[in-house]
Amino acid sequence: MEKRLQVEKYMILFAIGGMAYFFLEVLVRGYSHYTMFLCGGACFICCGLLNENKKIRISFLSQMVLSSVIITVLELITGLIVNVWLRMDIWDYSNLPYNFKGQICLLYSFFWFLVSSVAIVMDDFLRYKLFDEEKPHYKFL
Template sequence: MNYKICLPMKLFMLFCFGGCAYTITELLFRGNSHWTMFILGGICFLLVGGINEKFDLSLPVQMAVSSLIITALEFLCGCIVNLWLDWKVWNYEQLPFNLFGQICLLFTVLWFFLSAVGIFTDDILRWKMFCEEKPVYRLTRKRSE
């Protein structure tokens, strides 16, 4: 189904898709989730999907930038919901290379690989649902012309 839709509605739909996808992923792998993870997942999905809307980057660079964005937002969210509000949504203190138990190297690497799924999904949704350009990917930097 292809149709034109106003920007706020499109962003809201993508946000909800990302929030649902993240919550479902957490439920499948952890067995539980928290409503704040819906919000975090939606924001991350919008930002990860928006990288190639503004910049012409190779797929691995998009994935690296996405991993850093997700990790930064996870740290910010963790500092608020876990350290400040003491909601105990997650705790990585038992994992090596963690920062205050809110982020860790293992999950930063995991976000790198999972971000490819987010990038592809966002591009397909934008192409099929919102009549945007068909996605094209590069694995290396663009050649000089």
């Protein structure tokens, strides 16, 4: 695929993932912040790339586990930048058990595990329908 088309594809996927993340947060919390659009776009791209290697096929469940780790790490990085360094105070998980510096917590990592199933299928569907990529096939385990 031409380099310009690759850039456009990833810009579209980034925007869709960012909007989905932003609106999911609005649905759950009642509000969001533009930085969540940026974090969500990055999460969507990274999680979507997990099953793009045609030589190595990983199970759907493994993709979900890895996606929850990716999202948690990107949320930690985003939180350390916007909440700790820039002091924007967008979220604080300090009151939740098993949190790290109030930026991530085990409960939300589990939530990302569940949500990642939708993101994986959505990424594959978009790649198939919009960019004529391979039709998705899944093995659960």
